[in-house]
Amino acid sequence: VPEAVAVEGEGFALTYGELEARSNRVARRLRALGVGVGSVVGVLLDRGPEFHAGLLGVWKAGAAFVPLDPAFPAGRLAGMLADAGAEVLLTQESYGDAVEGFAGRVVRVDGAGAAVVARESAEPLDIALDPEGLAYVIYTSGSTGRPKGVAVSHRGLANHLGWAARVLAGAGEGGGAVFSSVAFDLVVPNVWAPLLAGQRVVLLPQELDLSELGERLVAAGPFSFLKLTPGHLEVLSQQLSDEQARSLASVVVVAGEALHGSLAQRWVGLLGAGRLVNEYGPTEASVGTCVYPVPAGVGAGVVPIGAPLPGMVMRVLDEGMRVVPVGAVGELYVGGAGVARGYLGRGGLTAERFVPDPYGAAGSRLYRTGDVVRWLPSAVVEFL
Structure with a gap:
């Protein structure tokens, strides 16, 4: 039912069809930057209309994501991205200061970056995922020392x-x-x-x-x-x-x-x-x-x-x-x-x-x- 609402929030509602198209475009943009199976992508996004499309896009590109909390200090964000070996960061314009020191490629999904992503095809990709492959890396709080990145499989x-x-x-x-x-x-x-x-x-x-x-x-x-x-x-x-x-x-x-x-x-x-x-x-x-x-x-x-x-x-x-x-x-x-x-x-x-x-x-x-x-x-x- 592609016209059914999949994600909604303050001032927006995305249907399943729209979420599918957006996530495919994100995936193709990531693939164009070399992201693939085995890659790790940082995701620093508000809980808004691009959030689910961003996470799904990473998976559709064959990669795993590291979800980042915008409330974290810039130093901690940089440390997590470096520790995870993230090659690309998916983010938005409002978090420019938080990612200044990131050495990899930055994909912004709003502002001028939205037009770049929108030029990609909305057709689905054919990327095979291994159930034992990495789905995401979540960092523990670090209350007992340096935060640890827990590697969770698709299975x-x-x-x-x-x-x-x-x-x-x-x-x-x-x-x-x-x-x-x-x-x-x-x-x-x-x-x-x-x-x-x-x-x-x-x-x-x-x-x-x-x-x-x-x-x-x-x-x-x-x-x-x-x-x-x-x-x-x-x-x-x-x-x-x-x-x-x-x-x-x-x-x-x-x-x-x-x-x-x-x-x-x-x-x-x-x-x-x-x-x-x-x-x-x-x-x-x-x-x-x-x-x-x-x-x-x-x-x-x-x-x-x-x-x-x-x-x-x-x-x-x-x-x-x-x-x-x-x-x-x-x-x-x-x-x-x-x-x-x-x-x-x-x-x-x-x-x-x-x-x-x-x-x-x-x-x-x-x-x-x-x-x-x-x-x-x-x-x-x-x-x-």
Whole structure:
């Protein structure tokens, strides 16, 4: 349905047909600059009409992208681009100062640059992508040292998005919304799952004040799903009436931090059992590892993180990598299709954190999360 709305935001709406044409033109412009399979492209764009076309264009050119947050200092942006080996930067005129030191080619998708891109053909390219190939590089916050570039494959991304499209977008018809930094993988399902289900993605403005979040979401909703942090959920608790909260989305997914029972109790009371979902997953495991649809009567402590998503494996092991019994404390190791390729350019750290799975098929790997957990008798994992 090419005339259906794919992406909308403040002052714009793009149909699926328009998004297809724009992304093909971006891809052809990138190809003309030498971008291809194995290339990495930095993407520094507002959440506006060029955002999805830019990201899709990188993939259609055969490359991987590094999503950059315009709020980051120029030095950090330059460091990430250099570390990732980005040859080209896709950006807009307003971020000229932020990219002054970039040594590669710069493609601007607005102003005079828009005319250059528009001259490219809108016909699709025929570029074969390897499922094991690189889809994107997302940098960790660097709170424990130099930021690390996590290299995520198309297979890992597709595994998670397949679930998100079926279960999250499939819970309704209203699509989803993006209102958090695109430089963190929490927003990945918000960006892509609605499109995989033929729904719409609502992009809230880059400079949105959190005091407006509830009002903006209510005006744009109702949604099939919303994925946000417990902090966002707390904000919405203060901004929305019970009726507004109840009708905001068919499913509300909480991730990024521990979810406490007191906050969960309020939202389960509004939404009903199972419509609030607690999700856990390190960036190194392609967005999400496990989920826990929160039941009625959840306790006051930290809400469990649940059971593995399709294609994922959770192992609770001791210091000798032996399986610990139900109820015993151990470290969480994550395996399955979502395990990332590793840390870009950091072989030693990759070997330390991504290890062979002694209980899996030949060649399978586990990511050591460093998180302390235990299995509960109910076959879900409790985060300690």
